[in-house]
Amino acid sequence: MRFTRLGFAFAGAAMVAASLAAPTPALAQANEQFIPALVYRTGPFGPNGTPFADGFVDYLKMINARDGGVNGVRLTWEECETAYNTDRGVECYERLKARGPTGATAIVPLSTGITYALIERTVQDRIPLLTSGYGRSDSSDGRVFPWTFTLPATYYSQMDAIVQFIRSKEGGNLRGKKISYIYHDSAFGKEPLPVIQRLAREQGFELTEFPVPNPGVEQKAIWLRIGRQIRPNYVIMWGWGIMNPTAIQEAAAVGFPRDRFIGVWWAGSEQDVTPPGDLARGYLAANFHGTGKDFKFIRDIENLVHKPGQATGDGKHLGTVLYNRGAVNAAMIVEAVRAAQERHGRGRPMTGAQVRDGFEALNLDPQRLAAMGFEGFMPPLRLSCADHEGGGIVRIQQWDGRKWNWASDWIEPNRAMIREMYEATSMQYAREKNITPRDCARQS
Numbered sequence: 081m082r083f084t085r086l087g088f089a090f091a092g093a094a095m096v097a098a099s100l101a102a103p104t105p106a107l108a109q110a111n112e113q114f115i116p117a118l119v120y121r122t123g124p125f126g127p128n129g130t131p132f133a134d135g136f137v138d139y140l141k142m143i144n145a146r147d148g149g150v151n152g153v154r155l156t157w158e159e160c161e162t163a164y165n166t167d168r169g170v171e172c173y174e175r176l177k178a179r180g181p182t183g184a185t186a187i188v189p190l191s192t193g194i195t196y197a198l199i200e201r202t203v204q205d206r207i208p209l210l211t212s213g214y215g216r217s218d219s220s221d222g223r224v225f226p227w228t229f230t231l232p233a234t235y236y237s238q239m240d241a242i243v244q245f246i247r248s249k250e251g252g253n254l255r256g257k258k259i260s261y262i263y264h265d266s267a268f269g270k271e272p273l274p275v276i277q278r279l280a281r282e283q284g285f286e287l288t289e290f291p292v293p294n295p296g297v298e299q300k301a302i303w304l305r306i307g308r309q310i311r312p313n314y315v316i317m318w319g320w321g322i323m324n325p326t327a328i329q330e331a332a333a334v335g336f337p338r339d340r341f342i343g344v345w346w347a348g349s350e351q352d353v354t355p356p357g358d359l360a361r362g363y364l365a366a367n368f369h370g371t372g373k374d375f376k377f378i379r380d381i382e383n384l385v386h387k388p389g390q391a392t393g394d395g396k397h398l399g400t401v402l403y404n405r406g407a408v409n410a411a412m413i414v415e416a417v418r419a420a421q422e423r424h425g426r427g428r429p430m431t432g433a434q435v436r437d438g439f440e441a442l443n444l445d446p447q448r449l450a451a452m453g454f455e456g457f458m459p460p461l462r463l464s465c466a467d468h469e470g471g472g473i474v475r476i477q478q479w480d481g482r483k484w485n486w487a488s489d490w491i492e493p494n495r496a497m498i499r500e501m502y503e504a505t506s507m508q509y510a511r512e513k514n515i516t517p518r519d520c521a522r523q524s
Contacts, residue, residue, distance in 0.1 A: 125295075212229075232368050241473075244493070338359070366476055446460055
């Protein structure tokens with residue numbers, strides 16, 4: 081937004097500042113859409129949770145400033161600190177789920193452990209649960225998990241894409257090769273084990289697995305085995321927080337090449353590669369969106385939120401991997417609200433149940449992505465009653481010592497295999513919980 085006169089500049093800045101202020105719950109108005117923000121700015125994973133939280137809230141501020149909300153409905157929010165602790169995450173959910181004129185719009189737990197704890201609660205409360213790039217992969221099956229959404233990709237899709245990338249580097253054949261899997265010893269790290277174990281059996285590579293206890297600093301013995309005994313062709317890591325730079329340093333110490341070391345997308349941020357310095361050069365990681373500031377929605381945040389002095393936090397994370405990921409999560413909720421309004425009525429706040437309908441109608445085609453300012457940032461996706469993932473497309477990035485660069489094109493996972501795996505465990509879950517799966521063919 082540009083103003084040619086100083087007076088207009090002051091007036092515009094004042095209007096933007098006013099539009100960014102989120103009313104407290106006591107002052108909430110009827111025409112507001114309340115979005116809880118479960119965050120962790122403290123604790124062992126605070127350095128990673130902070131940029132995500134900043135990007136999430138800054139995107140909501142930008143939508144208010146640029147668009148006046150969603151069809152005239154202003155967005156409001158409240159942060160609740162979980163410290164990446166499951167019990168605290170549940171407490172935050174219970175405290176915020178009924179806020180606002182229509183209750184919580186959607187919940188972003190930002191933790192696989194918290195996700196597992198909230199799945200049944202959100203069903204009872206009829207609130208969408210957005211687990212973008214983490215959580216329970218088989219909850220992509222919307223017939224069994226009608227309130228959980230995994231867009232744009234799950235750990236299952238990501239693991240398959242990473243192995244596809246490795247196979248492409250090995251001439252299309254992994255038989256006889258060695259891959260080691262190092263993972264955070266939690267639900268997060270264990271989630272993709274069924275995929276890599278199946279791929280090892282089917283493709284003939286030797287798999288070794290190494291769980292790492294929280295928070296992830298005790299890795300020296302693992303890397304000595306990798307460097308001196310196993311000597312794998314590649315290492316895949318599912319890490320978070322301090323575990324990631326520690327692993328990069330230990331890999332360097334035993335001489336394992338960083339260009340054969342691939343991290344989960346939660347191990348592919350600036351926070352992971354900056355502490356090891358030059359030792360991180362060449363390190364690879366998965367991602368499902370762009371990095372940097374060269375996207376229209378990021379420029380809108382910079383001009384409408386940061387320049388007026390309304391940045392969340394200190395503003396230094398703009399354009400970094402985790403900041404952009406927080407913005408993606410906020411954008412998915414905003415677009416679900418927009419889609420819900422198209423179905424249930426523009427210009428008024430949506431309930432959680434209506435937003436669920438919006439998620440299932442979500443169609444982010446190239447035209448919609450361009451209108452959002454996301455052109456070139458992520459691939460198109462489309463959800464449905466049965467498919468709550470929407471594609472699962474992944475890309476590999478590489479650290480050059482200063483910034484992340486793409487090391488692959490977009491990789492489409494083996495959707496037939498992945499869907500088969502989703503359905504096998506989702507139907508088992510349905511039997512255990514006495515759930516009758518929805519008949520999506522009957523959904524309007």
